[in-house]
Amino acid sequence: MSQATTERRGRFGRSRKQEGPRASLKQLLPYVFEHRGVLAVVVVLSILGALASLAQPLIVGQIITRVEKNDPLGALVWVLVALVIVASVLSGYQHYLLQRTGTAVVYSSRRKLIARILHLPISEFDARRTGDLVSRVGTDTTLLYAVLTQGLADSIGNSLIFLGALIAMAIIDPILLALILIVIGASIAVVGALSGRIRKATRDQQEKVGELASGVERAVGAVRTIRASGASGREETAITGIAEETYGVGVRIAKVSALIVPVAAIALQVSLLVVLGVGGYRVASGAITVASLVTFVMFLFMLVAPLGSFFGAITSVNQALGALGRIQEVLDLPTETQDDAAIAAAVTDPAPMPAEHAPAIEFRDVRFRYPAAVVAARVKAESEAEALLESAHVPLASSDSPFAEPPAEGDVLRGVSFSVPRGARVALVGPSGAGKSTTLALIERFYDPTGGAILVDGTDARALDRDDLRARLGYVEQDAPTLAGTIADNLRLASPDATDAECERVLREVNLGDVLDRSALGLDAPVGEAGVMLSGGERQRLAIARALLAAPPILLLDESTSSLDGLNEQRMRDAIDAVASGRTLVVIAHRLSTVVDSDVIVVMDHGRVIGQGTHSELVESTPLYRDLARHQLLV
Template structure:
């Protein structure tokens, strides 16, 4: 009797990721230098026109008091206001456009990086979280440009110009407000660090939420059939509640920034009016000076408010950028090849049809999955058992595929050869390492020790694209991409004609699918192939591999979803295209592989037998038991 499965509870908070630095944010902005230069020039011009307005207003007041004619001063003020408005509007447009370009640039980099990550990263990370980084996290970079950072040069000029003008008008009044403004700046700076931390936590939670929704929606039929809709909704809602809670914390901290700026302005204005009124009464300054000073005070507060907004937006962006940069800093498959090249002898010759070598050979191959992948799989297994327990299913007899033995190895000294043009079958119980063997051939992972040879050449010395171009791989789950039948078939053969697509579909007994719709090969298959049956999806995956016509076919449980009639038809189709090709087939149904040229029996990561069906029945107890249970002996 196995131990009770752990109950599902509140998911633990994500571990703190790397904190991004401002220097990591600047390259995204400096990609648009020409536009930024224009924005800075417009910002400076706008600041000059704005600073000139209080000076002209002061002169207008003085001329009115002295009874002099205003002349062109009024029209000068009107011209400055119009110019400032036009400059501000065009600058706003450029900022919005550049902010959108920054988001686009970051998404482009992130998408390119994600799609080139090693398979181990996808095995250990949640799909929804990666999607969230592309969508939600990158959006926060938009605020960096649109909320003050790119306008900082103009605001700095406006701030300094206002300070100098106020010092020239009345240094006493200026000193009276410096303390108030200084306290507000310190307060906002201290609050900004809390905003950055909370934003990063919020984005982590948003990624977890996206993963939860993707998990539930992607398996909605299974969820409905199991009566687990309410439980799944409750799980996702718990994460949404966490996101809400962090968002409220950010709102509370951000809400403190607004009053600080408002209080600073109000207190400064009261001080200036009170002390300024006294100094006007004492004759130290004129009314025109006081009005001009107050106008400059408002001009001083405007860039200060932009500064506060920039601090908040930059810290929010840095919180999201930490998650983006974490992915961008991950090594891609090409980076792995560079490290491997230092330890593996280069290929003497390119692989080809060399009769002196086996098509494929495993030489004492050992392999263990990375710790992150093992941890992710164990978490998934625990969640699966918990779901069964929540559904009141007895989990004592549930057997989950083993990831590795206690020593951590999945394959332990596996050796066998695949002669060119032969059909080799890999059989054994769940967790024996069969699918891992195909993953190593495809170089989704590389061996921990030993070597895999393609035509006598270590596959680690080959370009992955060239290697995979020689392999046709049909996964166990036979995934179907959203789109049309033709788009699925042309995934590995983009130049294939409609006639070639139809021919290979009929070869795998999918002709009736073509006849369902007048669109033929352009008929949609739905999200994840929902408009096809499980067997049809599997045959479509096999058709995709056959259309590419590679010299080596890797079939992982390729007939597991087929009935007896279609399985036989599929075997006939594979036999037809297998001529002159090498096949490696994984199968639990021994009836589909009994006529193989070679059968390799795996158990707990070791080869426990090799030979034909009749030879293994006599020599290998495990195979004999498997055959007996399937009524083949």
């Protein structure tokens, strides 16, 4: 294995081959039966088309017999023409219905996937690649289209034609039919041996397509860092390597398919030679007539042509089953709220308190550790980021991690207890990795604690409906994303009914009035992909404006002023002060200057609370806080 391939697999691939779940035909049928009404019409059309096709050789046989006897043909020729036209029209309409139904199946599978993906637990997003999930929605679902258009489209009618031709040939000459069945049986055995390889190869190909999408998404998302680090060539090599592997799997599928497709042609040619040789001898011996032999040959073509379509259907269905395995893998994942009823029923509150007297938020001996899959994803993401930056000697900042606070092995929070009084401003401070961002994630129920309890308004958060809980919270992430679209689209994400006047008000409150004024479009001004048309500070202020517009009783701000200069930081603090009246604020900050006037400051280190109090109290009582304040010239 080349060094480039080794590096490529280390950065984008898997350390060892993992066999994913394999779908069965039984799992495919529900997608098809959703459209059973249309399929019933298709079945009827297939039966009528098959009868029209099967009648044609019989009419031809009658025509030949009459010609041999010099009898008048009568209306037989017109009957034959009518049968050909009817069969063609029925086939065309059937094809249209199946094409439309195939498109509907793709739509249905995409709708189910989108609904499931958007409601997966946060841990699944932390453990999976975004590009791979996108690939399942876009590429994998497309392969289901072929099941109807190339598989079911021909299998219904052709199976009837195959059966009818088989019966007719048995009536005409059983001996010739027996010889034909030997050839067909051999071809079916060959196809059966190859079909399983197509399903496995298709799944491998879809896995590679997912890796390719993830690699491109990763590189495009960090294109500025890649350019600045002089790593464009290495990224191109790595991603092209994945594309090369995808190509290799595609070639493998092509080779197997190339072995299957000629089988029908070979079966037809061998069968035709057998019929002409043995059939000619039997005509000469008087066992059958010329008309019977011609009719038998026509039925032979009707027998072998569906066989070719059947072989093609096997290829299409196996490809679809390979992709369906990846689709079902996501559809079988539990949603975020799937077990909420059981979780809520198991909650026991040792000391319930009336909501009006309870703290807004209370942590009681909370312990938490990230799932193993999330930790593995974190390790992989960090190794990729380090590989990208090491040659340029660029230090890996904490913000380069895909996690606001990278998950680590073992407990991230270790018996955390503190309370947030109603209407108070509480700050969480401490070094990176202390567990601050994880604390906010637990309040939002992106994860549930592995021990202890988190109470909101006196009720265990796990007993609350998630939507109801989050309606009480305004959450601004450390690296709050800006959605592609307009300023108004971003603001109304949590407040779809907000008026333009309300949107403009919160923008000016967070000192974003100049963003409105610099474009004639105002609120309809585009922000670009990931907010590229805004500065980092503007993106952060836009996220805060979005939270303020929703006007929740509790605001959770994770490093909400980290991208602001001194002037805008002060203006932001003034804006937060203005809206903080009557609200509860939980603020994470590395700059102590932004939180020194908080009602309570909670000092965290290594997943524990090591001090609580005001700024002056902590300077006296908590050495870590005193060191932080001294380094920031606050003491």
